[in-house]
Amino acid sequence: MPYLNRIPCVPEPIDCRILTAALDLFVSRGYHNVSVHDVQKQANVSIGSIYNHFGGKEGIAKALYSHLLNEMEEMIDAVMRDHDSATARCETIIRLLFEYTETRTNIIAYIFHAKHTEFISNQSPIYNSSPFVKMRGIVQQGMETGEFRMTDPWVATACVFGGAIRMIQLRLDGVIQQPLGGFLDEVLKSTWWGMALGREPKTL
Amino acid sequence: MPYLNRIPCVPEPIDCRILTAALDLFVSRGYHNVSVHDVQKQANVSIGSIYNHFGGKEGIAKALYSHLLNEMEEMIDAVMRDHDSATARCETIIRLLFEYTETRTNIIAYIFHAKHTEFISNQSPIYNSSPFVKMRGIVQQGMETGEFRMTDPWVATACVFGGAIRMIQLRLDGVIQQPLGGFLDEVLKSTWWGMALGREPKTL
DNA sequence: GTCTATATCCAGATAGAC
DNA sequence: GTCTATCTGGATATAGAC
Numbered sequence: 402m403p404y405l406n407r408i409p410c411v412p413e414p415i416d417c418r419i420l421t422a423a424l425d426l427f428v429s430r431g432y433h434n435v436s437v438h439d440v441q442k443q444a445n446v447s448i449g450s451i452y453n454h455f456g457g458k459e460g461i462a463k464a465l466y467s468h469l470l471n472e473m474e475e476m477i478d479a480v481m482r483d484h485d486s487a488t489a490r491c492e493t494i495i496r497l498l499f500e501y502t503e504t505r506t507n508i509i510a511y512i513f514h515a516k517h518t519e520f521i522s523n524q525s526p527i528y529n530s531s532p533f534v535k536m537r538g539i540v541q542q543g544m545e546t547g548e549f550r551m552t553d554p555w556v557a558t559a560c561v562f563g564g565a566i567r568m569i570q571l572r573l574d575g576v577i578q579q580p581l582g583g584f585l586d587e588v589l590k591s592t593w594w595g596m597a598l599g600r601e602p603k604t605l
Numbered sequence: 606m607p608y609l610n611r612i613p614c615v616p617e618p619i620d621c622r623i624l625t626a627a628l629d630l631f632v633s634r635g636y637h638n639v640s641v642h643d644v645q646k647q648a649n650v651s652i653g654s655i656y657n658h659f660g661g662k663e664g665i666a667k668a669l670y671s672h673l674l675n676e677m678e679e680m681i682d683a684v685m686r687d688h689d690s691a692t693a694r695c696e697t698i699i700r701l702l703f704e705y706t707e708t709r710t711n712i713i714a715y716i717f718h719a720k721h722t723e724f725i726s727n728q729s730p731i732y733n734s735s736p737f738v739k740m741r742g743i744v745q746q747g748m749e750t751g752e753f754r755m756t757d758p759w760v761a762t763a764c765v766f767g768g769a770i771r772m773i774q775l776r777l778d779g780v781i782q783q784p785l786g787g788f789l790d791e792v793l794k795s796t797w798w799g800m801a802l803g804r805e806p807k808t809l
Numbered sequence: 810g811t812c813t814a815t816a817t818c819c820a821g822a823t824a825g826a827c
Numbered sequence: 828g829t830c831t832a833t834c835t836g837g838a839t840a841t842a843g844a845c
Contacts (some may be wrong), residue, residue: 415828431723434636436820447830448822454828458821516720518778519635526778531676552791555772555781560795564763574722574730577759588755591764595799614828619811640838651812658810816841823834 416454418444420468423461428510432520434463461520469508474532482534487543492589494536495565499581502569510573513566536562549596560595564588621657622648624672627665632714636666636724653803666725672710678736685739688735691747698740699769703785706773714777717770740766753800764799 422444426435437458441448455461476497484490502509519523527533540557544547549557565588571577626648630639641662645652659665665682679683679700688694721728733736744761747753769792775781 431720434723437822438820448776449824449830450828452822515634516718516721518740519638527778528778528780530773552786552795554787555775556768556791556795559768559771559775559792563768564760564799565767566771567763567767568759571759571763575730576732577729584757584760587760588763590759591756591799594801595764595768595795597798641840642838652840653812654810661840662838810845812839812843813839814842816839818837818839820838821834821836824832825829825830826832827830 415444415446415450416464419446419451419454419461420465424465424469424507424511427462427465427515428507432515436593451485455546459521462517465511465522466517466524469512470525470527470530470532471510472508474535477532487539487546487548488593489593490539491543491561494539495589495592496585497568498565498586499585502572503580506573513569514573543596547598550598557596561592564592619648619650619654620668623650623655623658624664624669628669628673628711629721631666631669632711636719663725666721669715670721670725670728673715674731674734674736675714677716678739681736681739685725685743691743691750691752692797694743694763695747695796699766699793699796701788702769702773703789706776706786707786710777713773717773718777743766747800751802754802761800765796768796 423435423440426439426443437448437451440458440461441451444451451457451461455464477494480490480493480497484493498509501536508559512527517527537554537558540549540561543561544551544554544557547559552560568577568581568584568588572581606653623644627639627644630647631708641652641655644665645655648655652698654659655665659668671751682696684694684697684701688697702713708794716731721731741758741762744753744765745758747765748758753765756764772781772785772792776785
């Protein structure tokens with residue numbers, strides 16, 4: 402029975418097991434309250450393997466960071482491919498972020514809730530990274546095409562995404578106890594009124 | 606000359622020196638990257654004194670937390686004393702928060718930027734604490750008096766304060782590089798449009 | 810109450826067999 | 828590549844003189 406021992410061994414790559422375990426622990430306890438031994442235990446691998454694959458604890462954090470930021474960027478790119486107007490793009494991004502906050506909580510929490518500069522050396526702030534720069538670009542586009550009123554780019558970005566991101570943070574903190582999906586329509590309404598052109602909103 | 610040795614000794618209480626040093630270090634490096642020895646060195650006291658006064662590192666963090674949250678609550682109370690309408694109250698709070706972000710950066714950073722639940726045991730989320738509950742109460746008041754349009758309380762709060770808090774976070778991260786004061790008027794405009802009643806804004 | 814010197818513990822990292 | 832056993836540094840915390 403040469404294959405028997407392989408039956409329960411769905412060949413999930415070891416890197417993936419380590420990253421999944423680390424993400425789970427980092428998010429639930431905070432990076433500094435997790436030891437490499439904790440990760441090793443939860444991932445069911447040895448310490449040696451972790452050091453072989455990632456070089457250490459910070460290496461895991463870095464790998465997670467770039468991997469998840471990549472996923473987020475792909476999401477933004479997909480939205481930009483599927484939608485042309487700034488309004489549709491922003492709405493879709495906010496809707497997806499709300500969805501992921503419920504269904505892929507750990508990923509959203511690691512992106513929006515961790516202070517990476519405190520544990521990844523020489524890490525520039527996450528909000529300077531590519532996906533967030535693209536989000537600001539979409540807002541800029543909206544002002545240039547006349548979909549949004551003209552204002553300072555930072556203010557515009559904070560107005561369009563600030564309310565939504567704030568709700569995500571409160572949700573992750575456990576302060577908001579209902580799923581975010583139910584808030585989506587009202588959030589979008591406030592957002593668009595805040596960025597409305599002078600002539601709008603004339604009708605409600 | 607019995608008093609000579611007291612001349613340079615402006616009698617700043619030792620607790621205060623410890624807390625000031627700790628706040629500075631916690632904010633600049635992050636709680637977990639600061640040792641008690643670092644605090645001891647920067648405050649120019651012995652490690653024994655620190656354990657005498659605060660019982661340990663977490664004790665310092667707790668004392669800072671309650672002290673600063675108290676200051677914030679006093680600020681909110683003062684605003685509520687000086688202003689009656691929800692609009693004026695919210696505007697003043699946002700203006701003050703923007704000011705403090707520039708002038709008392711460490712305090713704002715410790716309140717808005719630290720993950721206290723990760724290093725203070727049994728700490729409930731800061732946004733459930735009294736000053737933030739009062740801020741939500743003001744928004745609720747605005748909806749009840751008809752200053753703001755009626756919507757979900759969470760959405761309303763995120764709309765009124767979310768953009769401003771988002772900008773504070775980006776400023777603390779170093780992503781926004783200009784002082785926040787210059788953004789105030791535009792932020793408030795977006796906020797009030799987002800919360801405008803149905804009949805407004807008719808004129809611009 | 811304040812200080813120095815010390816104890817204790819545990820996390821990150823490594824060595825070397827397999 | 829993976830594992831176990833071990834090393835080492837540094838952090839929190841304490842003891843005990845003053």
